[in-house]
Amino acid sequence: MLDNISNKQNSLRRIRELKQLFPQTKNITQQAYNALTPRLKRLICFHAGLQQRHVVMEYEELLVNERKAVIRAMSEIQAMGTLLPSRMMLTDSCIE
Template identity: 35%
Template sequence: MSLVNEEHIQIGKKHLSKIKEMFDFRKNVAQETFDTQPLHMRRTICFHAGLSRRHLEMKFAELTPTERHQVVAALNSLLGLTESLPKFISDDDCKINIKH
């Protein structure tokens, strides 16, 4: 049973945002991640964020605040996906395991 609920998460996010505002040298992880991705990965992020093809060539700073929130949500969702995946999947797994 989790003792953390959505309200606690939102309060934590607000506190983290305030702390980040206090530092001028802070790094924007979402911006760096989005801006440095190759085209095929940016296509995945934009698709998952519900953005259109025109966003593929844009920098994070060129997105509207709403679009940036969509990108952050997509990145967080994709992080959750990657945590559930194995570290390596062999080409041998292309074969069907009928005993599974």
């Protein structure tokens, strides 16, 4: 029993040491999503098939499957952005 406790304490100590060596930082997707305006979050959540309540949530509050849906939606919107013309004007809507 004492051996198990000692092993556990050694393991926890080693984990603390490793955490100090590799400080945890936010991931890029988390930083990008949390910085979005509510309007853009609404667009991402809609495209990801999430509900209105997700718009007010931070990335870290989402469930894993919701995060994956957000990542897919952001990737698809990013890919779509490369296909759009670099310059659009409101007059483009007029037929001449």
